[in-house]
Amino acid sequence: MWDYSDKVKEHFFQPRNAGPLADANAVGDVGSISCGDALRLMLKVDPETETIEEAHFQTFGCGSAIASSSALTEIVKGMKLDDALKVSNQDIADYLDGLPPEKMHCSVMGREALQAAIANYRGEEWSDDHEEGALICKCFAIDAVLIEDTVRANNLSTMEDVINYTKAGGGCASCHEGIEEILAKVLAERGETFKAVPVKLDKEAPKPGKLTNLERIRRIEAVLESVRPQLQRDHGDIELVDVDGKTVYVSMTGACAGCQMEALTLQGIQTKLMEELGELIKLVPTRAGSLARATSQP
Amino acid sequence: MEGIYLDNNATTRVDPAVVEAMLPYFTEQFGNPSSLHSFGNKVGLAVKKARMQVQELLGAEHESEIIFTSCGTESDSTAILSALKANPERREIITTVLEHPAILSLYSQLEKEGYTAHYLKVDGKGRVDMDEYKRLLSDKVAVVSVMWANNETGSFFPVLEMAELANAAGVMFHTDAVQAVGKVPIDLKNSKIDMLSLSGHKLHAPKGIGVLYLKRGVRFRPLLRGGHQERGRRAGTENTASIVALGKACEMALAAMEHENTEVRRLRDKLEAGILAKVPHAFVTGDASNRLPNTSNIAFEYIEGEAILLLLNKFGIAASSGSACTSGSLEPSHVMRAMGIPYTAAHGTTRFSLSRYTTEEEIDRVIQVVPEIVAQLRKLSPYWGENGPSAEPEKDFAPVYA
Numbered sequence: 240m241w242d243y244s245d246k247v248k249e250h251f252f253q254p255r256n257a258g259p260l261a262d263a264n265a266v267g268d269v270g271s272i273s274c275g276d277a278l279r280l281m282l283k284v285d286p287e288t289e290t291i292e293e294a295h296f297q298t299f300g301c302g303s304a305i306a307s308s309s310a311l312t313e314i315v316k317g318m319k320l321d322d323a324l325k326v327s328n329q330d331i332a333d334y335l336d337g338l339p340p341e342k343m344h345c346s347v348m349g350r351e352a353l354q355a356a357i358a359n360y361r362g363e364e365w366s367d368d369h370e371e372g373a374l375i376c377k378c379f380a381i382d383a384v385l386i387e388d389t390v391r392a393n394n395l396s397t398m399e400d401v402i403n404y405t406k407a408g409g410g411c412a413s414c415h416e417g418i419e420e421i422l423a424k425v426l427a428e429r430g431e432t433f434k435a436v437p438v439k440l441d442k443e444a445p446k447p448g449k450l451t452n453l454e455r456i457r458r459i460e461a462v463l464e465s466v467r468p469q470l471q472r473d474h475g476d477i478e479l480v481d482v483d484g485k486t487v488y489v490s491m492t493g494a495c496a497g498c499q500m501e502a503l504t505l506q507g508i509q510t511k512l513m514e515e516l517g518e519l520i521k522l523v524p525t526r527a528g529s530l531a532r533a534t535s536q537p
Numbered sequence: 538m539e540g541i542y543l544d545n546n547a548t549t550r551v552d553p554a555v556v557e558a559m560l561p562y563f564t565e566q567f568g569n570p571s572s573l574h575s576f577g578n579k580v581g582l583a584v585k586k587a588r589m590q591v592q593e594l595l596g597a598e599h600e601s602e603i604i605f606t607s608c609g610t611e612s613d614s615t616a617i618l619s620a621l622k623a624n625p626e627r628r629e630i631i632t633t634v635l636e637h638p639a640i641l642s643l644y645s646q647l648e649k650e651g652y653t654a655h656y657l658k659v660d661g662k663g664r665v666d667m668d669e670y671k672r673l674l675s676d677k678v679a680v681v682s683v684m685w686a687n688n689e690t691g692s693f694f695p696v697l698e699m700a701e702l703a704n705a706a707g708v709m710f711h712t713d714a715v716q717a718v719g720k721v722p723i724d725l726k727n728s729k730i731d732m733l734s735l736s737g738h739k740l741h742a743p744k745g746i747g748v749l750y751l752k753r754g755v756r757f758r759p760l761l762r763g764g765h766q767e768r769g770r771r772a773g774t775e776n777t778a779s780i781v782a783l784g785k786a787c788e789m790a791l792a793a794m795e796h797e798n799t800e801v802r803r804l805r806d807k808l809e810a811g812i813l814a815k816v817p818h819a820f821v822t823g824d825a826s827n828r829l830p831n832t833s834n835i836a837f838e839y840i841e842g843e844a845i846l847l848l849l850n851k852f853g854i855a856a857s858s859g860s861a862c863t864s865g866s867l868e869p870s871h872v873m874r875a876m877g878i879p880y881t882a883a884h885g886t887t888r889f890s891l892s893r894y895t896t897e898e899e900i901d902r903v904i905q906v907v908p909e910i911v912a913q914l915r916k917l918s919p920y921w922g923e924n925g926p927s928a929e930p931e932k933d934f935a936p937v938y939a
Contacts (some may be wrong), residue, residue: 248847251847252847252848252851254917257916257917258916258917267918268934268935268936268937269936269938270936270937270938271938274869275869275880275884276841277919277934277938278936279917279919279934279935279936297837297917297918297919297921298882298917298918298919299840299841299918299919299920299934300841300844301841301842301843301844301860302843302844302847304841305844305917354936365937366937367937367938479540521611537761
């Protein structure tokens with residue numbers, strides 16, 4: 240059985256705000272392909288202030304799906320819509336004192352329901368922004384699609400590359416067979432053969448502040464590389480402009496520039512950067528003016 | 538609290554008499570059965586007795602047809618890989634889509650290594666198409682592996698008939714009988730089954746002991762080579778205490794066979810009828826008229842299995858589910874998908890598996906609790922209205938899948 244936190248169990252056994260909401264004016268219906276769970280989020284939004292007054296849910300799903308839905312309704316109640324859009328799946332998981340890696344997609348489903356409900360309120364069309372594959376790395380919750388896309392986009396050829404670019408395989412190492420199969424497949428596509436090279440696994444996680452400038456920039460670039468396939472799928476891209484202390488300047492190009500999801504995308508990347516570098520990072524998009532300022536830095 | 542254990546297809550409690558039989562083999566009877574001295578000799582005799590007890594339960598012709606292994610999975614792998622090594626020119630293998638991962642994962646690995654695997658499809662009740670099977674049998678096939686009874690639904694495959702057909706076509710036949718042994722009478726000497734796997738912990742013996750039955754004369758290549766144990770067919774020092782335990786458990790299973798097929802079956806039928814009478818939009822999966830006496834698998838529509846199990850657990854009731862979230866892998870039950878059970882029902886399939894220890898009071902309690910739990914979860918379900926499924930469940934709630 241899963242190792243659920245007490246908070247997850249509590250929200251499962253006594254779900255908050257469960258059941259239909261009669262006068263809802265924002266409804267989001269989404270499901271997760273990876274497990275078949277689905278959720279309807281119903282919000283009552285005050286049109287004057289764009290504040291969420293009531294939030295209810297109905298969920299067809301497992302214990303953590305029900306708990307994530309319950310947590311989501313508690314988090315967003317009283318929020319302005321624009322603030323609610325910033326709620327990440329990590330926020331939902333954190334609210335529940337964490338979820339098992341296999342169950343993180345339950346919190347993703349919650350975030351998507353929220354985005355779908357707000358889009359519904361605003362009369363917009365919502366479509367999902369990611370594709371989920373079979374979970375390969377259980378230590379860092381990384382799926383096959385992400386690994387395959389990253390290997391392809393960056394011409395990776397070794398296990399160590401995959402670990403550096405995606406983190407997948409960097410923990411207990413028991414998923415290496417699965418990763419090697421992906422490598423072999425993609426390498427075969429480009430007419431190469433996969434050769435196993437011994438991998439040195441870090442005994443310890445990187446200590447914050449101990450990285451050299453070069454290492455920091457390499458890691459930042461690796462994170463950007465790892466998200467690039469997703470952005471490119473949406474016909475956008477991201478470039479590293481400069482790194483100044485804790486501030487990382489990037490330029491969003493193509494469809495990403497000015498996209499209404501830009502803030503959310505950047506926030507996701509910022510979280511990834513912080514995880515990877517083990518320090519606080521501020522990710523700043525550069526526009527025409529700020530770009531000049533950023534590039535004029537020494 | 539004692540708890541109500543209805544998950545005997547997952548594993549069973551070791552019978553106290555079995556524990557008693559095995560304990561001396563940790564202490565005073567510690568000898569190596571291969572040793573010549575009296576320390577070993579007595580243990581050797583105990584292993585021989587256990588082998589005969591297994592032989593009797595399986596209806597095997599010779600005791601030497603019984604090979605002790607460490608588990609059902611080892612028996613399965615040994616059997617399949619042996620058949621391949623013994624028939625290197627044959628590059629096709631046959632099984633069914635409903636097999637246990639112990640077979641399916643192995644087959645998928647063998648496909649990567651160049652074998653052609655045929656997976657027999659099933660109908661809505663989990664039955665194979667015998668014509669398709671007959672068409673596939675040829676001198677290119679190295680081995681057929683078909684489970685005796687399915688672990689999720691309890692439904693039987695016609696393994697005796699399938700073994701006859703394989704034999705007539707000159708193809709080796711293996712059956713994973715892990716769920717069937719001890720629950721239904723088996724008479725291998727009058728069958729054409731070449732190899733059979735069983736696992737001790739499914740019949741009140743401990744975990745970590747299994748058996749591969751190998752019909753005399755069937756060509757064999759060991760998986761583990763080394764010492765002369767098990768006549769050189771499975772090297773490695775014998776797990777003597779567990780072998781003795783399995784022998785005892787087999788003897789007891791044979792004695793309880795009548796009870797299993799009358800009393801346990803009666804309680805299972807009562808449980809099923811009791812739940813279905815009180816819970817609407819629920820149905821039995823698999824082939825209800827042709828299955829193990831102890832297993833009932835019920836699909837509760839519009840709710841999810843893990844949620845059902847968590848609530849049952851709160852009432853001290855242990856069951857199991859075919860839902861995606863309970864497998865530890867997020868893969869929804871391949872058994873339910875293969876039988877074409879609709880999505881909204883497959884997710885809520887719940888397996889109750891009884892044993893000879895299950896009591897009438899326990900069954901009454903479960904019949905009382907399950908309808909409440911189902912009703913509670915349906916209140917949370919977007920497919921469910923006030924008092925029943927919404928008018929058109931699949932239309933009224935059609936989420937965007939990501």
